[in-house]
Amino acid sequence: MWFDQHVHMEHGPYTPLEYPHEWLEQFLEVGHSRQITGLGIVEHGYRFTESRGLLPGEWSLRRCLYPLRGYTEFLDQIRGRYPIAVGLEMDYVPAQEVGIRDYLKRYSWDFVLGSIHFIDEFGLDVSETKDEYNRRDPEEIWSTYYRYSIQAAESGLFNVLTHPDLPKIYGSPKPPDSMLVPWYHRFIEALADNHVALEINTAGLRRPVREIYPHPRLLQEAARVHLPVTLASDAHEPENVGRFFDQARKLAMECGIDKVTAFGANGVVTMWLR
Ligand SMILES: [Zn+2]
Numbered sequence: 001m002w003f004d005q006h007v008h009m010e011h012g013p014y015t016p017l018e019y020p021h022e023w024l025e026q027f028l029e030v031g032h033s034r035q036i037t038g039l040g041i042v043e044h045g046y047r048f049t050e051s052r053g054l055l056p057g058e059w060s061l062r063r064c065l066y067p068l069r070g071y072t073e074f075l076d077q078i079r080g081r082y083p084i085a086v087g088l089e090m091d092y093v094p095a096q097e098v099g100i101r102d103y104l105k106r107y108s109w110d111f112v113l114g115s116i117h118f119i120d121e122f123g124l125d126v127s128e129t130k131d132e133y134n135r136r137d138p139e140e141i142w143s144t145y146y147r148y149s150i151q152a153a154e155s156g157l158f159n160v161l162t163h164p165d166l167p168k169i170y171g172s173p174k175p176p177d178s179m180l181v182p183w184y185h186r187f188i189e190a191l192a193d194n195h196v197a198l199e200i201n202t203a204g205l206r207r208p209v210r211e212i213y214p215h216p217r218l219l220q221e222a223a224r225v226h227l228p229v230t231l232a233s234d235a236h237e238p239e240n241v242g243r244f245f246d247q248a249r250k251l252a253m254e255c256g257i258d259k260v261t262a263f264g265a266n267g268v269v270t271m272w273l274r
């Protein structure tokens, strides 16, 4: 009945060169118990050797460990056998747009999620760089985040932009609404102009902020322009598949959104919320 567009398998008892099917089946089973009938499988683009040099900082460099082929061969095995779509969650780094474009061309993805996890070497959701929230001006963090997000929307590289107000993750000081709302507006306009969907991501409920991404004001803006939105758990373990989707749907409806979109293996599907 519902589609979870953002599921990672990377924390399983496996290596990216093996990807046992039993692990995938556990995700599907939990999903089924929550009326999730399809999953969007993504791995982080930074895990693969081919992404070396495309992402900033030591943290990313330490994680480019596996050949992309191991992942894509697994995807080829599971395509058509399970109710899934196969994708990648890739960072958008403005200075590396050409390299990222080439990287994404290496496989025929059903969909690509675009993410802003980094502002230079500051990983917004990386515990090692968490103190940067205390060192930097919140207005600078958020304005840079949305500047990059708008560029990501305009790049044409992505179907969906993920966790669209990630800098709130630790509940750190946030700029006033008078500063943020114009950015929300410009960001949503950029998504609409470039036919990119917005993600409702429940992982924020598992983070210190304890809120769904994004803020209701962003969802209200999305409703105003009839922007496609996806439902996403960002699960890294089976127990989180489809978790809190009832809250996500309720929030979406309260904000004026009447349907959700899924990027499936056979194209785009729309599901009505009422
Ligand atoms: Zn992410």
Ligand SMILES: [Zn+2]
Binding pocket: 006, 008, 089, 234
């Ligand atoms: Zn993710």
